Amino acid sequence: MENYVCTVCGYIYDPAEGDPDNGIEPGTKFEDISDDWTCPVCGASKDQFEKE
Amino acid sequence: MKNYIIIGNGAAGATAARKIREADSEGSITIFSAEGDPFYYRPRLPDFIAGIVELPKITLQNSDWYASRQIDLHLGEMAAEIDSSAREVRSEKGEVFGYDALLLATGARSFIPPVPGTDKDGVYALRTFDDARSIAAQAEKVENAILIGGGLLGLEAGYGLTRRGLKVKVVEFFDRLLPRQMDLAGAFKLQKMLEEMGFSFYLGARAKEIIGEKAVERLALEDGRVLEGGLVLFSAGIRPNLDLAQQIGLEVDKGVKVDNRLMTSQEGVWAAGDLIEHNGRVYGIWPAALAQGEVAGTNMAGGEALYQGTLMSNSLKVVGVNLTSAGEIDPEGKLPSAVFEAEGGYRKIVLVEGRMAGYIFLGLTRGIKECQAALEQETDVSSFLEEMKEGEFDFSKLIQ
Ligand SMILES: Cc1cc2nc3c(=O)[nH]c(=O)nc-3n(C[C@H](O)[C@H](O)[C@H](O)COP(=O)(O)OP(=O)(O)OC[C@H]3O[C@@H](n4cnc5c(N)ncnc54)[C@H](O)[C@@H]3O)c2cc1C
Ligand SMILES: [Fe+2]
Numbered sequence: 001m002e003n004y005v006c007t008v009c010g011y012i013y014d015p016a017e018g019d020p021d022n023g024i025e026p027g028t029k030f031e032d033i034s035d036d037w038t039c040p041v042c043g044a045s046k047d048q049f050e051k052e
Numbered sequence: 053m054k055n056y057i058i059i060g061n062g063a064a065g066a067t068a069a070r071k072i073r074e075a076d077s078e079g080s081i082t083i084f085s086a087e088g089d090p091f092y093y094r095p096r097l098p099d100f101i102a103g104i105v106e107l108p109k110i111t112l113q114n115s116d117w118y119a120s121r122q123i124d125l126h127l128g129e130m131a132a133e134i135d136s137s138a139r140e141v142r143s144e145k146g147e148v149f150g151y152d153a154l155l156l157a158t159g160a161r162s163f164i165p166p167v168p169g170t171d172k173d174g175v176y177a178l179r180t181f182d183d184a185r186s187i188a189a190q191a192e193k194v195e196n197a198i199l200i201g202g203g204l205l206g207l208e209a210g211y212g213l214t215r216r217g218l219k220v221k222v223v224e225f226f227d228r229l230l231p232r233q234m235d236l237a238g239a240f241k242l243q244k245m246l247e248e249m250g251f252s253f254y255l256g257a258r259a260k261e262i263i264g265e266k267a268v269e270r271l272a273l274e275d276g277r278v279l280e281g282g283l284v285l286f287s288a289g290i291r292p293n294l295d296l297a298q299q300i301g302l303e304v305d306k307g308v309k310v311d312n313r314l315m316t317s318q319e320g321v322w323a324a325g326d327l328i329e330h331n332g333r334v335y336g337i338w339p340a341a342l343a344q345g346e347v348a349g350t351n352m353a354g355g356e357a358l359y360q361g362t363l364m365s366n367s368l369k370v371v372g373v374n375l376t377s378a379g380e381i382d383p384e385g386k387l388p389s390a391v392f393e394a395e396g397g398y399r400k401i402v403l404v405e406g407r408m409a410g411y412i413f414l415g416l417t418r419g420i421k422e423c424q425a426a427l428e429q430e431t432d433v434s435s436f437l438e439e440m441k442e443g444e445f446d447f448s449k450l451i452q
Binding site: 007008009036041042043044045048 | 063066067074093095096109110112113338339342
């Protein structure tokens with residue numbers, strides 16, 4: 001599974017960790033996150049992420 | 053159909069708009085924004101000054117985003133007046149809109165201390181994109197900048213200027229850097245690192261007067277020293293924008309008082325972001341404004357959300373420095389702590405009653421995540437006190 005990086009703030013989404021504070025379980029692939037999820041650091045939308 | 057008005061299109065206001073629309077696809081949403089730029093990531097303004105990023109790169113929601121969600125965004129149009137008995141907002145252009153739910157998300161502005169000469173050309177403070185544009189333009193014309201206030205935000209802005217090749221002279225009232233985020237040893241190390249980047253420091257000093265014909269030419273300090281520079285940047289803290297709140301008689305102390313649902317003292321009027329005071333605290337940080345915008349937006353649209361506070365952590369976004377601190381940092385060196393020091397790096401972990409109470413990481417990043425988790429869970433780490441003084445300490449032990 002691949003990491004994705006937020007192009008606005010630099011936050012890295014690591015699928016192994018997920019984003020549990022926002023309901024994304026560890027082990028969730030970036031592609032499987034719902035489209036209304038936003039960067040937990042800056043609030044950028046999912047389409048503002050790139051493969052690391 | 054419900055009418056929503058949001059005043060301010062920053063982190064709090066823009067996030068609230070998103071939440072309202074998610075919950076209510078019908079209601080009319082109107083936003084007033086004093087700034088002419090779309091919703092952008094304010095913490096990266098120093099990188100714009102540095103010439104590293106442009107506006108589109110840090111734009112979080114552009115005009116299309118609002119249009120496609122039928123949100124009526126009035127960029128560059130301030131809300132001038134609220135009539136809370138008629139439930140109406142009048143904009144500076146004289147347009148009047150009625151509301152069922154109103155959100156004050158007016159944020160904060162830079163505080164400029166009463167130093168004579170602040171009206172001269174070349175004197176700035178950094179809060180908005182427009183400020184950043186003016187500062188970047190001036191930076192093209194001068195070689196020396198004077199930064200008044202050596203806090204995190206000031207140092208980041210100053211770093212932006214050093215990236216442009218300017219020399220930055222920092223005037224700081226305290227006799228050391230970052231008294232709230234750093235202990236003495238760490239602050240000294242940080243100062244050395246910054247000096248190598250083009251900063252120089254005037255600590256324990258106070259600005260007395262800005263001198264210059266029409267534009268700034270130099271700054272006189274109280275102690276008699278005089279600094280040359282064609283750009284003065286104030287970074288002396290922020291003040292919440294309370295004008296509208298006061299105008300309609302909301303309960304205000306350090307900020308606009310809100311309950312856990314982020315409603316103000318007036319039914320139907322909500323507040324979120326840098327202007328609010330929640331449980332006696334005024335946050336002034338991005339993650340708090342985002343979280344508050346979510347809560348306020350959800351509640352305005354009829355949902356149930358409670359704001360539970362935001363954990364404070366500080367970091368200095370200066371490439372090559374990597375400073376992060378959180379919690380109790382024991383500035384006086386009185387608490388049990390595990391300190392590790394190496395060339396270009398400093399790490400301190402502070403314990404209170406055996407539990408993880410705070411940390412400083414300077415020039416080192418391995419272990420921050422684990423320490424933060426241990427801090428949030430108030431983990432008992434007393435058995436690792438000695439081990440943590442080793443550079444190679446395996447931090448995963450803290451979260452097992
Ligand atoms: C240079 C800089 C760096 C920063 N770095 C960090 C960081 O690293 N980490 C961090 O956590 N925080 C940081 N911050 C703080 C963070 O940006 C703020 O906490 C956050 O922007 C607050 O969001 P807000 O929505 O409450 O207010 P704001 O972002 O200030 O937005 C409020 C908006 O309302 C507008 N407004 C005000 N009055 C009216 C009116 N009457 N009518 C219409 N519009 C109005 C304002 O012009 C503004 O656009 C930084 C701030 C700056 C300036
Ligand atoms: Fe981000």
